[in-house]
Amino acid sequence: MGMDKFTRAANIDGKEYAAELLERIRADVETLKATTGAVPGLAVVLVGDDPASAIYVASKQRQTVAAGMKSFEYRLAAETSQDELLELVHRLNEDPEVYGILVQLPLPVHLDPNAVIQAINPDKDVDGFHVSNAGRLATGNPALVPCTPLGCMMLIKATLGENLSGLHAVIVGKSNIVGKPMAQMLMNAHCTITVVHSQTRNAAELCRAADILVVAAGRAGLVRGDWIKPGAVVIDVGINRIQDGEKSRIVGDVAYGEAGHARAITPVPGGVGPMTIACLLSNTLTAFRRHHAMVATA
Ligand SMILES: Nc1nc(=O)c2c([nH]1)NC[C@@H]1CN(c3ccc(C(=O)N[C@@H](CCC(=O)O)C(=O)O)cc3)C=[N+]21
Numbered sequence: 014m015g016m017d018k019f020t021r022a023a024n025i026d027g028k029e030y031a032a033e034l035l036e037r038i039r040a041d042v043e044t045l046k047a048t049t050g051a052v053p054g055l056a057v058v059l060v061g062d063d064p065a066s067a068i069y070v071a072s073k074q075r076q077t078v079a080a081g082m083k084s085f086e087y088r089l090a091a092e093t094s095q096d097e098l099l100e101l102v103h104r105l106n107e108d109p110e111v112y113g114i115l116v117q118l119p120l121p122v123h124l125d126p127n128a129v130i131q132a133i134n135p136d137k138d139v140d141g142f143h144v145s146n147a148g149r150l151a152t153g154n155p156a157l158v159p160c161t162p163l164g165c166m167m168l169i170k171a172t173l174g175e176n177l178s179g180l181h182a183v184i185v186g187k188s189n190i191v192g193k194p195m196a197q198m199l200m201n202a203h204c205t206i207t208v209v210h211s212q213t214r215n216a217a218e219l220c221r222a223a224d225i226l227v228v229a230a231g232r233a234g235l236v237r238g239d240w241i242k243p244g245a246v247v248i249d250v251g252i253n254r255i256q257d258g259e260k261s262r263i264v265g266d267v268a269y270g271e272a273g274h275a276r277a278i279t280p281v282p283g284g285v286g287p288m289t290i291a292c293l294l295s296n297t298l299t300a301f302r303r304h305h306a307m308v309a310t311a
Contacts, residue, residue: 022247023277025168031287034167035080038294042081045301053301054083055113055139055294056105060098061091061121070117073290080294085111091121098124099132106134112304113139113297136303139296141194150197155303157296162195164288165227165248166202172246172277173225178203183223185209185216185236185266191229191250199225216240228266238271247278250285 046052055077059070070086077084087101098116105114114137120126130138135145141159149156169177182204186192196206204225209216211230220226220240228236229250241247251266265281272278279285 022273022275023172025172025246025248025277025279025284027164027168027279027284028287030168030171031164031291034288034291034295035076038291038298039080041298045298045305046081049305051301051305052081052083052110053112053297054085054110055115055297056085056087056108056111058087058089058098058101058105058114058116060089060093060117060124063119066117069290073115073293076290077294077297082294082297083110093121093124095124095128098129102129102132106132106137111137112301113137113293115140115293137300139293139300141296142189147189147194150194150201153201157300158198159190159194160289160292160296161191161229161250161285162198162227163292163295164285165191165195165250166198167292168248168279168285168288169225169227169246177225179205180224181205181207181222182225182227183207183209183220184227184229185220186229186231186250188229195227195229199227230266232266233264234266234268236267238268238274241267241272241275243274244276247272247275248285249279249281251281252286 042053057070057073059066074084074086105111114133116129118126130142131144133143135143138146138157141157146156150158182199184192184195187208187210192208196208200206207219209219217240220236221242223242223245225246226241227248227250231251233253233255247267249265249267253264254261255264263282269278269280
């Protein structure tokens with residue numbers, strides 16, 4: 014894609030897209046409440062008192078209520094046992110008012126996150142972390158997909174249009190939460206996929222081949238300007254708190270100031286982060302729709 018040197022990369026405003034998505038969700042919730050006589054509800058479970066987690070959970074709750082959904086919040090003590098947590102998950106699985114369940118990660122170290130995630134009813138697994146949802150996504154079946162890569166996909170399509178067929182997407186990072194599901198989604202959209210990670214020998218060279226570059230490495234400024242092909246679309250998933258003199262601030266995994274030759278790039282903050290929360294509500298609405306469609310056709 015030809016870009017003259019006077020063109021600046023467009024800023025992909027995730028905050029604005031998230032606000033638009035939340036407004037569409039709110040309108041859909043209003044209609045569905047009238048047609049089903051039910052209200053979508055999201056349960057968020059927070060174990061312990063990690064301050065960053067508490068901030069995210071408060072923000073999730075505020076936006077859930079703003080969308081017209083019910084919010085059920087469970088704050089459990091840090092010393093909660095595995096059995097107590099599993100018991101709560103089982104109770105939420107059975108609760109007809111709860112359509113979505115999110116257990117905030119990370120959990121205190123004495124708890125096994127995998128066992129907790131696999132205990133969630135996959136049809137209520139709005140994080141999309143259950144093996145059943147990972148398998149559905151991998152096989153192109155209807156799934157609840159992880160919120161962060163879902164939000165990335167929406168921002169990519171808002172920038173490039175619906176048809177991504179044949180584009181080369183490079184994903185940096187291979188986590189179950191972002192890298193792997195992102196690769197699956199882009200493959201389902203008929204992209205050619207390269208996954209780069211900490212053991213990759215020629216990461217810069219591989220990234221330079223990307224039409225779409227999604228970076229979820231968790232390392233501040235890892236991706237430099239010369240890793241980016243002119244005209245590429247760059248999605249920065251990183252959220253890194255760095256010390257800047259007296260103050261601390263949040264930066265992404267991409268050296269944003271070196272990416273002027275990209276076609277478009279997400280800022281941090283204000284890019285992928287706000288889309289993650291909007292997609293959590295989108296997934297709750299999806300779970301609600303699927304439940305009521307099943308009931309209607311049964
Ligand atoms: N089961 C589970 N599901 C999650 O989805 C989950 C989780 N656990 N644990 C923690 C991480 C983190 N996370 C974020 C969501 C929104 C922003 C966000 O909106 N960030 C803003 C503000 C950044 C700031 O200033 O802190 C931004 O990027 O603009 C960030 C991070 C969801 N997580």
